[in-house]
Amino acid sequence: MFTQLLQLTANGLLLGAIYALNAMGLTLIFGVMEIINFAHGEFLMLAMYGAFFLNVWMGMGPYVAIVVVVPLFFVLGVAFQRLMIQPLLDSQEIAQIFATVGLSIVLSNGALFFFSADYQMVRTDYSLESLDLFGVYLGYTRIFAFAAVCMVALGLYLFMKRTYMGRAIRATAQDRRAAALMGVNVRRVYMITTGLGLACVGITGSVLSPIFSVFPSVGTQFGLIAFVVVVLGGMGNLAGAFFGGLIIGLVEAYSGFFLDPALKTVVYFVVFILILLVKPSGLFGSTVRENG
Amino acid sequence: MMQALGVKGLSGIGLLVALSPFWVGNPFYTDIIVTILYYAALSLAWNLVGGYAGQFSLGHTSFFGVGAYTSTLLFLNLDISPWFGMLAGGVLAAIMALLIFTPCFRLKGFYFCLVSIALAEVLRIIAVYWRGLTMGGVGLLLPVKPAWQNFLFESKYPYLIFALLLLLIMIGVTYWLGRSKLGYYLQAIREDESAAKAVGINVVRCKTIIMMISAFFTAVSGTFYAQYMMFIDPDIVFSMHMSIQVALFAIIGGVGTLAGPVLGAFLLVPLDAVMKGWLGTIYAGLGFVVYGAILIAVVMLMPDGIVKSAEAWMGRRRPKEIKEVEYLEDAVIPPPALEPPPGEILHVKGLCKSFGGLNAIYELDLSVRRGEIVGVIGPNGAGKTTLFSLISTFLKPDRGSVSFCGQDLGQMAPHSVCAMGLSRTFQVVRPFMHLSVLDNVATACLLRDPHVPRARERALEVLRFVGLGDQAHKPASSLTLPNRKRVELARALATRPSLILLDEVMAGLNPSEIRQIIELVRRISATGITLVVIEHVMKAIMSLSDRIVVINYGQKIAEGTPQEIVANPLVIEAYLGKETAHA
Numbered sequence: 001m002f003t004q005l006l007q008l009t010a011n012g013l014l015l016g017a018i019y020a021l022n023a024m025g026l027t028l029i030f031g032v033m034e035i036i037n038f039a040h041g042e043f044l045m046l047a048m049y050g051a052f053f054l055n056v057w058m059g060m061g062p063y064v065a066i067v068v069v070v071p072l073f074f075v076l077g078v079a080f081q082r083l084m085i086q087p088l089l090d091s092q093e094i095a096q097i098f099a100t101v102g103l104s105i106v107l108s109n110g111a112l113f114f115f116s117a118d119y120q121m122v123r124t125d126y127s128l129e130s131l132d133l134f135g136v137y138l139g140y141t142r143i144f145a146f147a148a149v150c151m152v153a154l155g156l157y158l159f160m161k162r163t164y165m166g167r168a169i170r171a172t173a174q175d176r177r178a179a180a181l182m183g184v185n186v187r188r189v190y191m192i193t194t195g196l197g198l199a200c201v202g203i204t205g206s207v208l209s210p211i212f213s214v215f216p217s218v219g220t221q222f223g224l225i226a227f228v229v230v231v232l233g234g235m236g237n238l239a240g241a242f243f244g245g246l247i248i249g250l251v252e253a254y255s256g257f258f259l260d261p262a263l264k265t266v267v268y269f270v271v272f273i274l275i276l277l278v279k280p281s282g283l284f285g286s287t288v289r290e291n292g
Numbered sequence: 293m294m295q296a297l298g299v300k301g302l303s304g305i306g307l308l309v310a311l312s313p314f315w316v317g318n319p320f321y322t323d324i325i326v327t328i329l330y331y332a333a334l335s336l337a338w339n340l341v342g343g344y345a346g347q348f349s350l351g352h353t354s355f356f357g358v359g360a361y362t363s364t365l366l367f368l369n370l371d372i373s374p375w376f377g378m379l380a381g382g383v384l385a386a387i388m389a390l391l392i393f394t395p396c397f398r399l400k401g402f403y404f405c406l407v408s409i410a411l412a413e414v415l416r417i418i419a420v421y422w423r424g425l426t427m428g429g430v431g432l433l434l435p436v437k438p439a440w441q442n443f444l445f446e447s448k449y450p451y452l453i454f455a456l457l458l459l460l461i462m463i464g465v466t467y468w469l470g471r472s473k474l475g476y477y478l479q480a481i482r483e484d485e486s487a488a489k490a491v492g493i494n495v496v497r498c499k500t501i502i503m504m505i506s507a508f509f510t511a512v513s514g515t516f517y518a519q520y521m522m523f524i525d526p527d528i529v530f531s532m533h534m535s536i537q538v539a540l541f542a543i544i545g546g547v548g549t550l551a552g553p554v555l556g557a558f559l560l561v562p563l564d565a566v567m568k569g570w571l572g573t574i575y576a577g578l579g580f581v582v583y584g585a586i587l588i589a590v591v592m593l594m595p596d597g598i599v600k601s602a603e604a605w606m607g608r609r610r611p612k613e614i615k616e617v618e619y620l621e622d623a624v625i626p627p628p629a630l631e632p633p634p635g636e637i638l639h640v641k642g643l644c645k646s647f648g649g650l651n652a653i654y655e656l657d658l659s660v661r662r663g664e665i666v667g668v669i670g671p672n673g674a675g676k677t678t679l680f681s682l683i684s685t686f687l688k689p690d691r692g693s694v695s696f697c698g699q700d701l702g703q704m705a706p707h708s709v710c711a712m713g714l715s716r717t718f719q720v721v722r723p724f725m726h727l728s729v730l731d732n733v734a735t736a737c738l739l740r741d742p743h744v745p746r747a748r749e750r751a752l753e754v755l756r757f758v759g760l761g762d763q764a765h766k767p768a769s770s771l772t773l774p775n776r777k778r779v780e781l782a783r784a785l786a787t788r789p790s791l792i793l794l795d796e797v798m799a800g801l802n803p804s805e806i807r808q809i810i811e812l813v814r815r816i817s818a819t820g821i822t823l824v825v826i827e828h829v830m831k832a833i834m835s836l837s838d839r840i841v842v843i844n845y846g847q848k849i850a851e852g853t854p855q856e857i858v859a860n861p862l863v864i865e866a867y868l869g870k871e872t873a874h875a
Contacts, residue, residue, distance in 0.1 A: 036402050038350075087592060093401055094547060095591040097348050101536060102591065105584030112577030216577070220532070224413060227406050262421050269410045276403055277395045 003135045008253045010133075014142040016249015017149040018208060022222060023229035023241040024156065025200030031236025032173045032193045035085055038100040041223020042107035043198055047073060047205020048214035049115060055122045055209070062122050062209045063144060069202040077198030078191045085194060086187070104219070111216035119213035127210050145207035152203055153242050156196070160238070169193055173236065221265070228272040234282025243284065306554070310456050314449065322448045326520065328561040329455035334513045335541040335553035336462035340506040342539060343548030344469060345499045346482040347397070347404045350535055351412030355385040355507040357529035359514025361419065364432050364524060367442070374443035378515035385511035386504040397499040409532065416530035431525030434518065443519045451520050458516060459554070462509060466550050469502075473742045478502060480735045483724035486686065490718070491736035492710035492787050533580065540583065544590050546597025555598060560586075623756035627820055629740050629788035630713045632697050637662045637791055637822050638683070638714075643692035645675075645682055645846075652678040654846040656692070660791070665813070665823045667837030667854075669830075671866060675846040676826045677719050680793045684716040685709050696791070711739060715789035719796045719826070721776040723768035723783075729755065730764040732779055736786035751786060758782045758812060774805045781812070791822045798829045806832055834858070842866065 026040045037043075050069045054060040060068070084103065088096050130137040160166035171179040172189045180186045212218065229248050233240025248268050255267040275282065310329060313322035334356070342348050362384055363377025372380075392411060396404045419426045426432065438446045445451060469475040477498045480488040485495055518524045528534075541560055546552030560583075567579045594601050640658035644651070652675045660666050668676050681687040683694050685706050694701045696714050704712075724732050733751035734744070741747050755761050758778045763771060768779060777797050784792050794813070798806050810832055817823055827833040833840065834854040842850040842857060844866040850857060857863055 036405070084588075084592075091592070092595050093346070094342075094348060094543065095595045097350075097402070097405055098539070098543060098591045099588050101350065102584045102587030105533075105536065105587065106581050107584075109577035109580035109584065113581065224409065228410070231403075231406065260421070262417070265417050266414050266421075269414045272410055273392065273407060276399065276407060280399050280403065 007136050008257050009250065010136050010138055011142075012250035012253030013246055014138065014146050014249070015252060016246035017146045018204060018211075018245075019222075019225055019229055019248050020242045020245025021149045021152060021200055022204040023226045023233070023245050024153065024238055025197040025204070026226045027230045027233065027236055027238060027241040028200070029085075029194055029197040030230065031238070032169060033085060033089065033190060034236075035088060035096055036100070036227075037085075037197075038097070038223070039104035039107060040201070040226055041219030041221070042104045042111075043073070043076075043201045043219070044205050044208075044222050045111060045214065045216065045219035046107065047202045048209050048212070048218065049111065049120075049205075050202070051206040051209035052120050052122055052214055061124060062141075062206050063148070065209070066148075066203055066206045069206050070199050073198040073202030074195040077195035080198065081191045081194035086190065104223070108216050108219060115216060117216060119215045121213045122209040124210050139211075141207075141210045145211065148203060148207050152200065156200075156238065165189070165192060224265075225268070228268050231272060231280075232275055232283055234284050237282060237284055240282055240284035244282070247283075302551075306558075309558075310452075310459075313452055319448065322452060324562060324565050326448060326452050326455050327565075328557050329452070329459045330513055330516055330520075331538065331541060331561055332554045332557035333455070333459040333462045334510060334538045335545075335557055336459075336466055336550075337506045337509040337513065338538045339542040339547060339549075339553045340466065340469065340502050340509075342542060343552075344475065344478045344482070345502050346478075347401060347499060347503070348539070349408040350405050350539070351408035351410070351532070352506075352510055352538055353530050353532070353535045354408070354412045354415050355389070355510035356514035356517070356534065357412070357415055357419065357524075357526070358385045358388060359511025360518040360524045360529045361426065361432075361514075362511070363515040364434060364518045365425065367434070368432065373441050374515060374519055375441070378443075378512055381511040381515050382508040385507040385514075389503045389507035390500060393503050394496060394500045397496045397503075408535075412530050412532060412535060416526045419526035419530060426526070429525060429527070431523055431528075434522040436522070443515075444522070451516075454516060455520075458509075458513065463550065463554070465505065465509070470550065471744060473738045473744060473747075474498060474501060476731070476735045476738055476744065479727060479731075480724050483726060484722050487718065487722040487724065487783075488735075489686070489706040490684070490710060490716055491783055492707050492739040493735075494705070494707045536587070537583070540587050540590075542597075543595075544586065544597055546599035546601075549597070549599045552597050552599045623753055623761070625754055625757045625785055625816075625819060626750070626788055628713055628790035630697075630790060632662055632713065632790040632822075634662055636660070637697060638824070639695045640679075640683065641693050641695075643679070643682060643694065644690045645678060645687060646690060651846045653682060653689075656843070656846065656848055658841060658848070660822060660824055662790075662822055663817075663820065664838050665817050665825060665836055667833040667840040668824060668826045668843060669828070669833055669840060669857075670843035674843045676843055677795055678846075679843065680716055680795055680824075680826065684714060684793060686716075710787055710789070713788070713790040714793070715784040715787050715791070716793040717777075717780040717784050717795050717797060719799070721773070721780045723771070723776055723779045725767070725769040727768060728765050729760060729768055729771065729779055732768050733782045733786045736783040739787045751782075754782050754786045757785070757815075759808070774801050777801070777809075778812075781816075785816065785821075789821060791824070792816070794823060794825045794827075796826050796828065798827055798832055810836060 022044060026037060029035065029037055047069055051062050051065040054065040054068060055062065084099060088099055126140045130139045131143060160170060168179065168184045168189050171182065171184055172186055176186060225248060229244040230241055232247060233244030251268050251271060252264045256264045259267065310325060313325050338349060338352050359381035362381030363374045366372040366377040366380060367374050392407065396407050420428050434444065438444045477493050480493060481495050481498060488495055514529060541556030542553040544560065545554065545556030564579065567582065571578050636659055638660040640656060643653050643656040645653040656679065670676055678687065682689050685701050685704050696712060701709055730748060730751050733754055734748045737747035737750045741750065752764055755764050758781055760775060760778050760782060763775060771779065781797060798809050801809065806829060813823065813836055825833065825836065837854055840852065840854055840857045841848055842863050849862050849866060850860045
């Protein structure tokens with residue numbers, strides 16, 4: 001029983017780390033621009049397809065594919081910011097919500113049209129192998145994913161704390177106008193933030209590709225989980241998103257075991273609604289953007 | 293007149309189209325018309341929340357699916373007529389809306405969006421999982437037992453009639469809403485929630501009521517869908533695509549209008565049918581790509597939708613019935629709604645409030661007697677506005693108590709405080725910008741009299757009293773600052789308060805405007821209303837006030853008649869610095 005619990009906990013944390021990275025991309029964009037990107041899950045779907053096709057066409061492993069996918073997604077993020085988010089910043093709320101909803105419909109159904117509804121997966125030699133750690137089995141692909149997430153999270157943390165651009169991003173998140181008056185190039189901050197947000201998605205998609213099948217509507221579920229994690233951690237709070245991701249991973253692992261895997265989504269949505277009822281600012285304080 | 297004819301003409305054409313299947317007699321065509329009708333009804337139901345409450349639901353299929361499953365399960369398992377099941381589903385959906393969405397209405401708009409998606413997804417998963425009851429993903433088939441009491445018919449025509457009825461009911465509900473107290477309140481909330489609370493509107497309750505109405509009719513449409521299709525499964529009736537489609541129709545036509553959602557359905561449902569016919573299943577997804585692209589284009593380029601844009605383009609946004617109303621000095625306003633007890637009306641004791649270590653208000657006592665004009669002065673940042681926000685319960689104190697007419701306000705919400713007869717104005721004026729001046733004040737009048745036409749009459753009287761009679765039909769956004777301040781004052785007066793907290797109504801005005809406002813404040817006081825006035829214009833406050841309270845660093849440093857205050861060394865020190873005081 002004890003080993004079983006350990007195994008569940010390990011599974012939960014390894015999975016949660018992936019949710020965490022995905023949610024960090026979402027919360028970063030929200031924290032700075034206060035726009036919820038409802039197409040977030042669909043961008044993840046695209047990243048997974050990216051890693052998949054790089055594998056099929058060029059034989060690239062999923063971790064090598066990161067090198068290609070991430071710069072691409074950074075550029076995609078910058079373009080997304082320029083073309084869609086920037087015009088939305090001064091728009092009515094209805095536009096801020098439904099523009100990205102529309103984008104998510106276009107992307108998921110476009111994928112259906114181009115890639116068909118088939119489930120695809122990147123297969124590697126080590127996909128099915130796992131590390132035996134005193135009776136707890138950890139799949140290699142999940143360990144690699146976990147390691148990648150931790151590295152990115154640490155890197156992002158250092159970037160935010162130590163670099164000029166990181167400070168500029170945090171300053172802009174707190175007060176757009178004051179930051180601009182202090183000489184911060186706000187438009188540049190916005191582009192880089194969105195680029196970074198989508199770069200996170202690019203990494204998540206790549207490390208996910210040997211673990212999860214990719215199909216056109218895969219983004220819906222991952223997108224919803226990202227929203228849950230972001231609310232749990234506090235909207236716009238990067239550290240909150242990281243720990244929130246781990247928590248949701250654990251919730252999913254335990255509820256899948258003790259209840260029924262089919263109901264895990266129900267469980268974390270119940271958690272989500274409870275959080276909104278009890279502590280809408282999230283587990284880790286209010287919209288503590290300073291923590292970023 | 294032209295407009296009335298236009299509306300009649302359009303309704304006539306609409307009815308003609310709706311009933312056309314009777315002489316066209318093509319089943320495919322009939323099906324499209326039925327689909328248009330119930331989608332238009334659904335879209336109007338969505339619009340009640342999206343358009344009037346300003347809350348954008350992305351999961352309205354929660355209610356749709358609950359309606360479809362409730363009536364179908366009751367029919368299949370207990371042999372209860374779907375006519376009854378339809379009502380049961382509607383009531384169930386309304387209760388669900390009450391329990392789940394009420395808490396969201398305290399939060400920012402996007403939380404509501406997220407919860408609405410989450411709810412639909414949870415219900416879909418439960419419907420898939422609970423095979424014993426719902427047959428899971430296999431879905432439920434209704435038996436072929438055409439009978440009136442089974443809400444099942446061989447011909448499509450009875451469905452057509454019912455769908456048309458449903459649409460007409462939704463049009464009726466929307467029409468009623470635009471002219472009711474609830475409609476006025478929702479409009480005010482959408483414009484400015486804080487200002488809405490200040491005129492006594494219970495924001496959460498208004499949003500909850502409209503959400504419940506919307507949920508009820510969405511569920512009724514769900515039952516209709518089940519009866520019409522004779523088959524439901526979780527992926528159809530809880531699908532996010534359908535939620536978005538319904539929203540899309542309203543958005544394209546024009547959110548918050550009566551014609552918009554109907555127009556959207558009439559335009560897009562046939563387009564959808566045509567695309568399905570042309571593209572077929574080979575091009576799965578392409579139809580929705582078009583939908584998504586239309587959605588993006590509309591919200592980014594024309595967020596007001598077709599109806600409003602067309603009105604603006606045709607220059608028909610001129611307000612109706614422009615009647616210039618003369619300026620009347622002798623207008624009278626009704627007395628306070630509740631007679632306050634004689635003697636002390638407001639009692640503040642030991643009030644404390646700090647913002648992150650900074651004491652904005654510290655150990656403050658204040659007592660106001662009925663009929664007084666009390667001036668509150670102090671340097672910038674002394675905590676005057678914070679004091680007002682604490683008294684009117686917009687902010688909760690850390691310690692201390694406020695009682696009004698002998699009643700403790702500790703646990704009360706701003707709208708109930710307003711209903712008790714304590715009204716406030718905002719330092720930074722917050723009129724409902726897109727409403728006319730008259731509607732701004734009429735909304736406040738509705739607190740004491742829910743009858744809309746009477747409230748509008750009363751509002752006009754109040755506007756005359758403050759000298760804005762000739763501005764009544766202009767939109768509030770077109771007013772100058774001094775007049776906006778008068779609207780603010782009129783709105784406070786319209787709630788028939790016994791005490792008004794006036795927050796810097798003279799700031800930014802020129803001397804002659806200030807004289808007018810002083811005169812106005814005197815006239816308000818003469819009607820028996822007690823006033824507490826924050827002001828920086830010393831001359832004004834000295835001539836107005838019976839008594840003055842001086843605040844500095846959140847503490848009361850002096851209190852007395854104007855003559856006593858000007859001679860008080862502590863006050864001089866606070867305003868001019870230490871050396872001057874001792875000189």
